[in-house]
Amino acid sequence: MKGKIIVCGSQKGGVGKTVTTFNLAYALTSLGKKVLAVDFDSQGNLSTCMGIEDLRNEEKTIGHLMMAEIEDEPIEAVDDFIQNNAGIDFISANVYLSAVDTKLRLEMGAEKMLSNILEPLRNRYDYILIDTAPTLGSLTINALAAADSVIIPVNPQLLAMMGLQDFIKTVSKIRHRINPRFEIAGILLTMCDSRTNLCKVLVEEVNDTFKGQIKVFETCIPTTVKVGEAVYYNMAVEQYSPKSTAGIAYRNFAKELIGYEG
Numbered sequence: 001m002k003g004k005i006i007v008c009g010s011q012k013g014g015v016g017k018t019v020t021t022f023n024l025a026y027a028l029t030s031l032g033k034k035v036l037a038v039d040f041d042s043q044g045n046l047s048t049c050m051g052i053e054d055l056r057n058e059e060k061t062i063g064h065l066m067m068a069e070i071e072d073e074p075i076e077a078v079d080d081f082i083q084n085n086a087g088i089d090f091i092s093a094n095v096y097l098s099a100v101d102t103k104l105r106l107e108m109g110a111e112k113m114l115s116n117i118l119e120p121l122r123n124r125y126d127y128i129l130i131d132t133a134p135t136l137g138s139l140t141i142n143a144l145a146a147a148d149s150v151i152i153p154v155n156p157q158l159l160a161m162m163g164l165q166d167f168i169k170t171v172s173k174i175r176h177r178i179n180p181r182f183e184i185a186g187i188l189l190t191m192c193d194s195r196t197n198l199c200k201v202l203v204e205e206v207n208d209t210f211k212g213q214i215k216v217f218e219t220c221i222p223t224t225v226k227v228g229e230a231v232y233y234n235m236a237v238e239q240y241s242p243k244s245t246a247g248i249a250y251r252n253f254a255k256e257l258i259g260y261e262g
């Protein structure tokens with residue numbers, strides 16, 4: 001097994017990165033894939049989705065693994081850092097990751113720290129999914145440098161295009177300077193309210209702008225209150241409400257992605 005490492009990234013917050021990482025992890029798991037989800041945002045939202053209650057006091061987080069890597073004292077017992085929720089393996093994150101962020105900026109050759117941690121885990125998983133923070137800082141660069149591809153969630157309600165070009169530029173810099181195999185898997189439209197005209201117009205706009213340049217996934221994720229409810233119960237939306245439109249959409253998205261990934 002040689003797993004693919006896929007990062008969910010965007011310099012914008014509130015576009016559905018965390019919800020996508022969580023629900024995609026669940027959908028891939030239901031399709032029989034072995035998945036590791038890595039929380040790489042110091043806010044720890046993915047860890048909360050996974051049911052971690054006392055986040056502040058977690059001591060087995062990705063931040064701790066990163067700090068050990070930076071100090072050149074990598075931790076042997078990585079398994080101690082891997083937890084499980086509903087069949088999905090995950091590594092949590094909390095505010096400690098922001099200390100790592102500060103430190104990374106002062107380190108030489110620090111772009112590959114996360115890659116060094118995840119590479120040895122590739123042979124244990126079909127997919128390793130990384131959730132990132134809405135910045136283009138040193139942590140996000142580490143995530144992009146570790147990955148094979150990036151899914152860019154775009155919320156059409158939030159002035160979809162603004163800032164997207166900056167992110168795409170960063171992706172191409174990463175490819176040229178650090179990680180030549182890196183590519184954009186595609187743009188995923190999240191929180192689409194298909195009933196509104198605005199949403200239709202914005203979806204078209206995204207399609208027109210990036211046609212031929214970047215894939216826009218055919219599957220769009222609809223807006224539904226079930227997503228928030230499911231997160232509250234630490235469940236994927238498909239698990240919480242099997243008939244929910246968003247759950248079905250995330251399953252379809254997982255299939256589309258695997259098709260793409262080959």
Ligand SMILES: Nc1ncnc2c1ncn2[C@@H]1O[C@H](COP(=O)(O)OP(=O)(O)O)[C@@H](O)[C@H]1O
Nearest residue numbers: 013014015016017018019191222223224227228
């Ligand atoms: N399809 C959806 N329908 C309704 N609410 C959603 C949907 N996707 C995400 N949300 C909500 O939008 C907010 C932002 O999503 P989140 O995944 O945390 O974004 P990000 O990680 O990009 O900041 C959260 O409150 C989440 O519950």
Ligand SMILES: [Mg+2]
Nearest residue numbers: 017018041045
């Ligand atoms: Mg998030």
